[in-house]
Each structure stands twice: as structure tokens, then as C-alpha cells.
Amino acid sequence: MATRVRSYSKINLGLAIGPARADGFHALTTLYQTLDLHDVVTVTARQAASTRLTLTSNHPRVPLDGRNTAWKIVEKCLERLGVAAEVEVLIEKSLPIQGGMGAGSANAAAALIALERELGVALPGTERLELAAAVGSDVPLFLLGGAVLGLGRGEQVVPLPDMPPTACLVVVPNVGVSTPQAFRDWDTLAAGDGLTPSVEHDRLMKLSLAYASLYAEPGTSGIVRNLSPEKKQGDSDDVQGGVRNDLAENTLLSLVRTGVENDFEKVVFPAYPSLRETKRLLMGTDSEAPALYAALSGSGSALFGLYRSDAEARIAQQRVQSAVTQAGVRTLLTETLPRAAYWERMFAG
Ligand SMILES: C[C@@](CO)(OP(=O)(O)O)[C@H](O)COP(=O)(O)OP(=O)(O)OC[C@H]1O[C@@H](n2ccc(N)nc2=O)[C@H](O)[C@@H]1O
Numbered sequence: 001m002a003t004r005v006r007s008y009s010k011i012n013l014g015l016a017i018g019p020a021r022a023d024g025f026h027a028l029t030t031l032y033q034t035l036d037l038h039d040v041v042t043v044t045a046r047q048a049a050s051t052r053l054t055l056t057s058n059h060p061r062v063p064l065d066g067r068n069t070a071w072k073i074v075e076k077c078l079e080r081l082g083v084a085a086e087v088e089v090l091i092e093k094s095l096p097i098q099g100g101m102g103a104g105s106a107n108a109a110a111a112l113i114a115l116e117r118e119l120g121v122a123l124p125g126t127e128r129l130e131l132a133a134a135v136g137s138d139v140p141l142f143l144l145g146g147a148v149l150g151l152g153r154g155e156q157v158v159p160l161p162d163m164p165p166t167a168c169l170v171v172v173p174n175v176g177v178s179t180p181q182a183f184r185d186w187d188t189l190a191a192g193d194g195l196t197p198s199v200e201h202d203r204l205m206k207l208s209l210a211y212a213s214l215y216a217e218p219g220t221s222g223i224v225r226n227l228s229p230e231k232k233q234g235d236s237d238d239v240q241g242g243v244r245n246d247l248a249e250n251t252l253l254s255l256v257r258t259g260v261e262n263d264f265e266k267v268v269f270p271a272y273p274s275l276r277e278t279k280r281l282l283m284g285t286d287s288e289a290p291a292l293y294a295a296l297s298g299s300g301s302a303l304f305g306l307y308r309s310d311a312e313a314r315i316a317q318q319r320v321q322s323a324v325t326q327a328g329v330r331t332l333l334t335e336t337l338p339r340a341a342y343w344e345r346m347f348a349g
């Protein structure tokens with residue numbers, strides 16, 4: 001029997017980069033949010049006398065060996081369990097490579113979840129998070145899903161109360177951005193700006209406070225503590241939808257008021273000026289259907305906008321499509337995926 005798992009993506013609602021650490025990583029503070037856009041990872045596994053791993057994909061740029069994040073986590077998981085097994089992994093890619101949407105990282109988390117189900121084992125939560133962190137800074141968030149605070153090098157994850165599903169437009173440019181290169185470019189910029197480790201730490205703290213402030217404003221906090229799917233008697237779907245939109249809108253506007261931004265824009269936009277223009281189009285300030293929030297995701301190259309409704313996201317899609325002239329740029333309509341839905345919809349059947 002094979003196990004098919006939806007391998008969802010993430011965006012970063014703000015990201016502050018701190019000092020380079022002795023281990024070559026950078027301290028960072030970010031708010032991850034999972035999206036409904038996904039790849040599909042299928043794992044078949046059975047215990048055997050010796051371990052044999054095969055990996056296939058529909059995408060030519062996905063590595064099919066020990067460089068693949070899914071391969072790495074399967075090896076580590078079997079080692080941790082002390083089990084030999086024949087394992088086949090299929091990665092059906094829909095998400096961009098080098099898109100800043102954590103696609104490769106999510107593939108690893110999905111492979112771990114599917115492998116455990118195939119072998120009928122479940123590692124303790126702490127061990128799963130350790131395995132995930134050993135594969136990549138962005139992997140642990142996908143073992144939580146929903147809105148997740150990322151600290152440390154991004155691998156220390158704290159689940160946050162979710163905001164309701166929110167309409168999202170993703171733009172995938174025709175270029176990819178290398179994450180290590182983007183961090184190197186940030187170091188050059190920070191050195192030129194005279195940023196010291198203490199100043200960088202202060203910036204991380206400021207962003208953490210901004211996220212915390214979403215909960216600290218009495219009565220105005222938009223983040224939903226009780227995302228109950230039950231309808232109140234007498235409420236129409238429109239009323240329910242309207243309430244959901246208001247809550248998401250309040251959350252995002254509170255975030256915008258804190259001045260949250262993605263540091264990577266400062267190095268990625270000068271290198272790829274068309275991405276700055278795409279963000280402007282996603283924002284659509286002073287036009288029909290402006291975004292509640294728009295930004296580069298992670299180190300890019302994908303950008304996203306969040307909107308009051310699906311209809312407004314579609315208007316924004318037309319705005320972007322009619323202005324972008326470069327070939328190969330894709331626009332994808334989706335929505336944010338709260339934690340409960342992330343787990344309910346994960347097993348693809
Ligand atoms: C930047 C972020 C933000 O969410 O996302 P993406 O844009 O890649 O999606 C992540 O931190 C990416 O996480 P991930 O893709 O797992 O990176 P890793 O494999 O851990 O690290 C790849 C390389 O990036 C650099 N790196 C990564 C994370 C970090 N906090 N500091 C770093 O300096 C290091 O050079 C490292 O060798």
C-alpha cells in the first residue's frame with residue numbers, strides 16, 4: 001500500500017535577519033503561514049533485510065539522490081528507528097523550485113509523515129522535530145502547519161493561533177533565488193550599513209514584539225483563538241464568510257501597522273528589479289482590490305498578496321497578468337491554510 005501526502009507550501013509574513021552565527025547560519029525571526037498550494041509526495045515502504053531507497057519525480061530539477069530533502073529525512077528516520085526497509089518515494093511537483101515557498105522542505109516533512117504511516121511507527125514529537133531541523137531550517141514548521149513563529153535559525157517553531165483562511169495570490173517569477181546567496185548578499189549589505197550584532201539582535205526582538213503585540217491589544221487582536229467551524233444558528237454563509245474576512249483583515253492590518261517587512265527584499269529587489277514592480281502590482285494601492293499585505297516570500301523569488309475575498313484576489317490576478325510582460329511568469333490563486341485544515345486535508349487518498 002502506498003501513502004499519498006499533500007506537501008503544502010509556506011509564505012513568510014515578515015522576516016528579520018540577525019547576525020551570522022558561528023555555524024554559518026543566521027539568526028532569524030519570522031512568521032510562517034502555510035498555504036493550500038501543494039506538491040504530492042507518495043511513499044511505499046516495507047521492512048527488509050537491507051535498506052534500499054529509490055526516488056522519482058515528474059520535475060527534471062528535483063535531485064533524485066542523497067541531495068534530496070526527502071531522501072535525507074527517510075535515511076535519518078530509518079537510522080533513528082534502527083530499521084532496514086525498501087522505500088520508494090515519488091515527488092509530484094507543482095510548487096516552484098527556489099521559490100521561497102519551502103517546497104523542498106515540505107517534501108521532507110511529508111516524506112517523514114508518510115514513511116511513519118507506511119511502517120506503522122510514530123516517533124516522539126521531539127525526535128521528529130530534531131530530524132526535521134537536521135534536514136533544513138524550514139522543515140520543522142511543516143510538522144506544525146498553520147501560523148507558526150520561527151526563531152533560532154528558523155527551526156525553532158512555536159504554533160500560533162490561526163487566522164481564518166484568507167485569499168492569496170502567488171506570483172512565481174521566471175527566475176529562482178538561491179537561499180545561501182541571498183543570505184550572503186544580506187551580510188554584504190549589513191556590513192556596508194554598519195549593522196552590528198547588537199543592532200541586528202534588537203531588530204529580531206522588535207519583530208518578535210510586533211508578533212506578540214497581535215495578542216496584547218485588548219479587543220483589537222484579529223487572531224482567532226477559537227476557529228470554530230460550527231455555524232451559529234440563524235447565521236447565513238454570507239454572515240459567516242463576512243465575519244471570517246473581518247477577522248483575517250484585522251489580523252493582517254494589525255501586522256501591517258507594526259511595520260513588519262521581509263529583510264530579503266532589500267537584497268533581492270535590487271538584484272531583480274522586476275520583483276519590486278510585481279510587489280507593487282500585488283499591493284495595488286489606490287486601485288480596485290488592494291492587498292491587505294503583500295511581500296516577497298522568504299528569500300524569493302515568489303511573491304504573494306493577501307486579499308479581502310476570492311473575488312478581489314482574482315481582480316489582483318488580472319492586474320498582475322495584464323502588466324507583466326516577461327515570459328514564464330505564473331500567477332496562482334490559493335488561500336492560507338490554518339492548522340486544523342492542514343492536518344485534515346494532508347492525506348491525499
Ligand atoms: C530563507 C528561508 C526563510 O523561511 O526560506 P526559503 O526562502 O529558502 O524558502 C529559510 O530560512 C531557509 O530554510 P532552508 O531552505 O531549510 O535552508 P537550510 O537548508 O537550513 O540552509 C541553506 C543555507 O541557507 C543559509 N541559511 C539558512 C537559514 C538560516 N537561518 N541562515 C542561513 O544562513 C545557510 O547558508 C545554509 O547553508
Ligand SMILES: Nc1ncnc2c1ncn2[C@@H]1O[C@H](COP(=O)(O)OP(=O)(O)O)[C@@H](O)[C@H]1O
Nearest residue numbers: 067068069097098099100101102103104105107
Ligand atoms: N524535494 C526537493 N524538491 C525541490 N528541490 C529540492 C528538493 N530537495 C533538494 N532540493 C534542492 O533544493 C533547492 C531549492 O529548494 P526549494 O525548497 O525548492 O527552494 P526554496 O527553499 O527557495 O523554497 C533546489 O536547488 C534543489 O536542488
